[in-house]
Amino acid sequence: MVMGAAILVTAVVAVCFGSVNVGIDRVIGVVWANVTGESSAVDSIYQKIVWELRVPRVLMAGVVGAALALAGAALQGLLRNPLADPYIVGVSSGASLGAVLVMTFGSSVIFGLTTPAAAFVGALVILVLVFAFAQRSGNFTDMRLVLSGVALGYVAMAGTSFAQLQAEPGQVRGILFWMMGSVAGARWEGLLLPTIVMVLAGAWLLSQARGLNALALGDDDAVAVGVNLRRFRLGLLIVAALLTAVTVAVAGGVGFVGLIIPHAVRMIVGADYRRLLPVAALAGAIFLIAVDLVARTVGSPNEYPLTIFTALVGGPFFLWLMRSPEGRT
Amino acid sequence: MKIAITDLGLSVGGTRFIEELSLEITSGEFVAIVGPNGSGKSTLLRAMYRALKPDAGCILIGSANVWNVAPRRAALLRAVVTQHQTSNDSMLVRDIVATGRHAHQSWYRGETKADRDHVDAALVRCGAAHMADRKYATLSGGERQRVLLARALTQDAPVLMLDEPTNHLDITAQHDLLSLLESVDLTRVVVLHDLNHAVAHADRIIVMHEGRIKAAGIPSETLTSELTREVFAVDSRLIEHPITGRPHLLTAPMR
Numbered sequence: 001m002v003m004g005a006a007i008l009v010t011a012v013v014a015v016c017f018g019s020v021n022v023g024i025d026r027v028i029g030v031v032w033a034n035v036t037g038e039s040s041a042v043d044s045i046y047q048k049i050v051w052e053l054r055v056p057r058v059l060m061a062g063v064v065g066a067a068l069a070l071a072g073a074a075l076q077g078l079l080r081n082p083l084a085d086p087y088i089v090g091v092s093s094g095a096s097l098g099a100v101l102v103m104t105f106g107s108s109v110i111f112g113l114t115t116p117a118a119a120f121v122g123a124l125v126i127l128v129l130v131f132a133f134a135q136r137s138g139n140f141t142d143m144r145l146v147l148s149g150v151a152l153g154y155v156a157m158a159g160t161s162f163a164q165l166q167a168e169p170g171q172v173r174g175i176l177f178w179m180m181g182s183v184a185g186a187r188w189e190g191l192l193l194p195t196i197v198m199v200l201a202g203a204w205l206l207s208q209a210r211g212l213n214a215l216a217l218g219d220d221d222a223v224a225v226g227v228n229l230r231r232f233r234l235g236l237l238i239v240a241a242l243l244t245a246v247t248v249a250v251a252g253g254v255g256f257v258g259l260i261i262p263h264a265v266r267m268i269v270g271a272d273y274r275r276l277l278p279v280a281a282l283a284g285a286i287f288l289i290a291v292d293l294v295a296r297t298v299g300s301p302n303e304y305p306l307t308i309f310t311a312l313v314g315g316p317f318f319l320w321l322m323r324s325p326e327g328r329t
Numbered sequence: 330m331k332i333a334i335t336d337l338g339l340s341v342g343g344t345r346f347i348e349e350l351s352l353e354i355t356s357g358e359f360v361a362i363v364g365p366n367g368s369g370k371s372t373l374l375r376a377m378y379r380a381l382k383p384d385a386g387c388i389l390i391g392s393a394n395v396w397n398v399a400p401r402r403a404a405l406l407r408a409v410v411t412q413h414q415t416s417n418d419s420m421l422v423r424d425i426v427a428t429g430r431h432a433h434q435s436w437y438r439g440e441t442k443a444d445r446d447h448v449d450a451a452l453v454r455c456g457a458a459h460m461a462d463r464k465y466a467t468l469s470g471g472e473r474q475r476v477l478l479a480r481a482l483t484q485d486a487p488v489l490m491l492d493e494p495t496n497h498l499d500i501t502a503q504h505d506l507l508s509l510l511e512s513v514d515l516t517r518v519v520v521l522h523d524l525n526h527a528v529a530h531a532d533r534i535i536v537m538h539e540g541r542i543k544a545a546g547i548p549s550e551t552l553t554s555e556l557t558r559e560v561f562a563v564d565s566r567l568i569e570h571p572i573t574g575r576p577h578l579l580t581a582p583m584r
Contacts, residue, residue: 207436214428216420217465220411223380225484226404226432270464271420 003282007062010286014058014293015050019301022050031055052187060186060194061292062285064251065261067198069284071243072258073265073277074205077212078236079142085259086244088146089237090130090153091123095248096179097156097163098122103175104167115178116190116249123245126152127238145237180305181254183292190250197246201239202281208232209273216271256310257284260318267321287314330391330406330487330516331356332377338385339369339376346372347383348540354533356487359510359517361527361548364537365561370520371412371492373537377518378409378490390488404432407488408481410474412496422468422476423461426452429483451479455509471502478509491519495526528552528567529575536560549576558583 015027030050033042039051071086078084086092098118113121133148134141164175205212211232215222223229247254265280291309298304332354339347346369354360364370375381377388379395388395390406398406408429429451430444452458457475460468465476474494481489491510495503503523507530510517521527527534528548536544536551538560544551549567557565563580570577 210428210431210434213420213424214431217425218411220375220378220380220409221428223400224378224404224409224411225428225480226401228400266419270424272424 003279003286007282007286007289010289011058011062014061014289015054017293017297018049018054019296020049022046026050056188056191057183057186057292058289059191060183060250061288063191063194063198064183064247064254065257065284065286065288066202066281067194067243067247067284068254068258068288069261069265069280070198070202070205070277071240071247073262073273073280074212074236074240074243075258076262077215077273078233078240079146080216080218081142081146082263083259084146086240086247087153087253087255087258089149089241089244090126090151090156091149091241091244092248092253093153093156093160094126095119095123095245096253097159098125099178099248099252100160100163100167100175103171103178104163119252120245120249122156123241123248126156127241127245142233177305178252180307181252181310182295182303182305183251183288184296184303186250194246194250197242198281201243202277204235204239206274206277208235209277212236212273213271251306253307254288254310255307256314257288260314261287264318264321332488332516332518333389334377334386335389336386337373337376337383337388339372339381339383341372341381346540347376350386350540350542352535352542352545354516354518356516357514359530359532360519360535361531361533362518362520362535362537363522363524363527364543368537368560369540370537374490374492374518374520378407379403401432404484404486406486407490408484408486410477410481410489410491410494412492419464419466421461422457422463422465423448423452425465425476426457426461426480426483429480432484447483447485448479451482454482455479456505469502470497471499471505474498474502474506475509478506482513486515488516488518489513491517493520493522495521495523524552524557524561524578524580528578529570529573552578 012024012027016022016024026046027050030042030046033039034051039047068086075084075086075088076082098121099115102113102115102118129152130145130149134144164172167175211222211227214225214227219229261284262276262280265276265283269275269279291306291313294309294313295304295306334350334352337347337350350373362370362373372381376383377395379400382396393402393406395403426448427440427444430440430447433444434440452461455475455478457472457479460472465473468476494506498506507526510519511530531548533546534548534551535542536556543560544556552565552567554565557563557580562583564583565578565580568577568579
C-alpha cells in the first residue's frame with residue numbers, strides 16, 4: 001500500500017518536472033483526456049511534452065528499474081553471492097557489443113538491426129555461449145557459470161572498446177551515453193516488450209519464491225525439501241538474463257540498481273523472497289524514476305546518463321542504510 | 330518405511346567413494362552410520378537423499394527408487410538435516426522451517442492454515458517456538474540444528490536423514506538433540522562422528538571403511554576392540570555407562 005502510493009507520487013512528480021515544468025492539474029488533465037480518448041482537446045504542446053514524451057519515459061524508467069531489481073534479486077538468490085548483479089553473467093557486455101557495433105558502423109553490419117534489437121541479440125548470443133562453456137555433460141555449477149560469464153563479458157568488452165575506437169568523434173558521446181544508460185528515447189511503442197517481459201518474469205519469480213527461500217541455506221537444503229535444483233537454476237538464470245537483455249536493449253547499461261536495490265530491500269523487509277521480490281520490484285521502479293528525474297533536471301536543459309546518478313544517489317543511501325539500526329543483520 | 334540399498338557404487342572425479350554397497354533398514358529403526366573421515370559415510374547419505382548421484386545400484390525407500398522419482402516426490406519420502414553450515418542470511422527461523430512444506434505445495438497455491446499449523450507444531454516439538462521470529466544467522470549452533478530438525482519434521486516424511494547433526498554443538502545441545510531424535514517415531518538414518526553417540530542411542534550401527542560396510546549390527550556386538558583397531562586405529566573397550574546404564578565405548582591410542 002505504502003509502496004503503491006509512493007510509486008504513484010514519484011511518477012506524478014517526475015511527469016511534472018523537467019526542462020519545462022508543468023502544473024499537476026494540467027498533467028492530470030492531459031492524462032485523463034488521453035485515457036478517455038479525447039486527446040484532440042488538449043493543447044498540442046502539452047500533449048507532446050506530457051503524453052508523448054514524459055509519461056512513456058517515466059513508465060520506462062519504472063519498468064527498467066523493476067526489471068533490474070528483480071534480475072538482481074534472482075541472481076543473488078541463485079548464486080548466494082551478495083556481489084551478484086544482472087551484469088555478472090556477461091549478458092550486458094554482449095548487449096553493449098551489439099549496440100555499439102550498430103551505432104559505429106551503421107545498422108547494415110548486423111542484418112539491418114536497430115540498436116535495441118542488436119543489443120538484445122548480443123545479449124542472447126552471450127547467454128547461449130555462457131551456457132555452452134559452463135556446462136559439462138549436462139550439468140553446470142554456479143562457479144563455472146560465473147567464470148564463463150565474466151570471461152565472455154571481457155571478450156565482448158574488448159570488442160566494444162575496439163569498435164568505439166573506430167567511431168567518428170561525433171558518435172562517441174552517443175555511445176558513451178548509451179553505455180551508461182538512459183531512458184531519454186522512450187516512446188509508447190517501445191514500452192510493450194519490456195513491460196511484458198518484466199510482468200511475466202516477475203510473476204514466475206514470485207511463484208518460485210519458496211524455492212528461492214529453500215536455496216538460501218544451500219544446495220543440499222534445497223534438494224532436501226524437494227526443489228528440482230537443475231531445472232530451477234536454469235530457469236532462474238534464463239529469466240534473469242532475459243530481464244537484463246530487455247532492459248539493456250531499451251535503456252542501455254544502467255548500473256547499480258540490480259546490485260543495491262535487492263540488498264537495501266533485504267535489510268528493510270528481510271530475506272523472505274515472498275516479500276523481497278515484490279518490494280524490490282517497486283523499490284527499483286521508484287528509484288529509477290527518481291534518478292531519471294534528477295538526471296534530466298539537474299543540468300537542464302542538458303541530460304546526463306543514469307548510471308552517474310544511480311551510484312551517486314544510491315551509494316551514500318546504501319551506506320547510510322548499512323549503518324542504521326534496521327540495516328544491521 | 331523401510332529402505333533397501335542394492336549394489337551401490339559412486340565415484341566423484343575419478344575417485345571411488347562407495348563400492349558395491351548393500352544395506353537394508355527396517356521401518357522405525359534408528360540406524361547410525363559411523364566411520365573414519367573419508368570412509369564414505371556422508372557420501373552414502375547424500376546418495377540416499379538424492380543429492381549425489383550414484384553410478385551403480387539402486388536405493389529404494391518403500392517401493393520408490395529415490396533417483397527415479399521427481400525431487401518433489403522424494404521430499405515426501407524422506408526429510409533431511411543437512412550438514413551444519415554457516416549462513417549470514419537474514420531469513421527468519423519461521424520462514425526457514427516453512428520451506429519444509431515445499432513439496433506439499435504447488436506454485437499456484439500459497440501457504441495454507443494446515444501448513445502453518447505444521448510449522449508451529451514442529452517448532453514446539455523441537456523446542457524452537459520461542460525463536461520463531463529471530464533471524465537464523467543470530468542463532469547458536471545448537472539452536473540452528475533444532476531449526477533444521479523442525480524444518481525436516483514439517484516435511485511429514487516417514488524417513489529422517491541427518492548428516493553429523495551433533496557437530497559443533499556444545500555438550501548440552503548434543504544430548505538434547507540426541508534425546509529428541511530418540512523420541513521421534515520415524516525411520517532414522519544418522520551419520521555420526523562420535524562413536525559414543527552411536528553406541529548409546531542407535532538401534533543398529535553401520536561401520537563404513539574405505540567405501541564399504543565393514544560391520545553392521547546392534548551397538549554392543551558391533552564395536553569390538555578388533556574392529557576399532559582395524560577401522561579407527563584405536564584400542565577400545567565397551568563398558569556400561571555408570572550413570573545411564575547404556576553401553577559406552579572407552580578408547581585409547583593403540584599400544
